[in-house]
Amino acid sequence: xxxxxxxxxxxxxxxxxxxxxxxxxxxxxxxxxxxxxxxxxxxxxxxxxxxxxxxxxxxxxxxxxxxxxxxxxxxxxxxxxxxxxxxxxxxxxxxxxxxxxxxxxxxxxxxxx
Amino acid sequence: xxxxxxxxxxxxxxxxxxxxxxxxxxxxxxxxxxxxxxxxxxxxxxxxxxxxxxxxxxxxxxxxxxxxxxxxxxxxxxxxxxxxxxxxxxxxxxxxxxxxxxxxxxxxxxxxxxxx
Numbered sequence: 001x002x003x004x005x006x007x008x009x010x011x012x013x014x015x016x017x018x019x020x021x022x023x024x025x026x027x028x029x030x031x032x033x034x035x036x037x038x039x040x041x042x043x044x045x046x047x048x049x050x051x052x053x054x055x056x057x058x059x060x061x062x063x064x065x066x067x068x069x070x071x072x073x074x075x076x077x078x079x080x081x082x083x084x085x086x087x088x089x090x091x092x093x094x095x096x097x098x099x100x101x102x103x104x105x106x107x108x109x110x111x112x113x
Numbered sequence: 114x115x116x117x118x119x120x121x122x123x124x125x126x127x128x129x130x131x132x133x134x135x136x137x138x139x140x141x142x143x144x145x146x147x148x149x150x151x152x153x154x155x156x157x158x159x160x161x162x163x164x165x166x167x168x169x170x171x172x173x174x175x176x177x178x179x180x181x182x183x184x185x186x187x188x189x190x191x192x193x194x195x196x197x198x199x200x201x202x203x204x205x206x207x208x209x210x211x212x213x214x215x216x217x218x219x220x221x222x223x224x225x226x227x228x229x
Contacts, residue, residue: 004156040221041221042203042221042222043203043219043222092157099145099164101162101205101207102159102217104158105156106155107155
């Protein structure tokens with residue numbers, strides 16, 4: 001009963017490097033989300049996928065791309081990392097009906113130097 | 114458009130004292146309301162939610178919240194604070210399906226500090 005699994009938990013990148021953050025859920029949820037969390041900024045939505053096969057931009061999509069690989073998996077890619085992307089990244093999933101709320105992963109702490 | 118305002122980025126209470134974390138929202142339709150808790154170095158965990166029915170909602174760890182439509186508020190309370198309650202708390206609102214999937218909007222969070 002894993003819920004939402006994120007990998008890796010920690011990562012250090014050099015400016016300009018690329019990487020993919022992985023997220024998988026085993027709850028048969030329809031919708032999946034990627035957020036970043038920065039001090040004093042709360043949670044900001046990067047991208048979301050309302051259902052398998054669809055993705056949409058959130059509040060802060062610049063510098064990121066996503067792939068909804070199948071119903072279970074939703075990955076976030078940084079093509080050319082910048083220090084401004086140093087953050088904690090959370091993946092979440094939901095049934096997509098509004099009243100269930102989200103289930104969150106434990107996060108990926110990314111540092112770009 | 115929906116929005117959430119959490120009053121106070123930091124709240125400090127003594128152990129055993131009342132905890133009150135304030136949340137006001139704006140929504141064009143009857144909302145679904147949530148409180149999440151985030152312990153250090155962890156993800157967010159659902160504390161409680163209001164969907165329909167009874168306006169006083171009980172959650173985990175002795176927390177409760179009351180939906181007051183006339184005040185557009187959903188404040189979180191706990192009668193007696195424990196040291197283990199120290200965490201970040203997020204209020205969130207959803208107008209249901211549409212927009213960003215569930216359309217869940219989060220407040221900026223309130224850091225709860227418990228003084229011994």
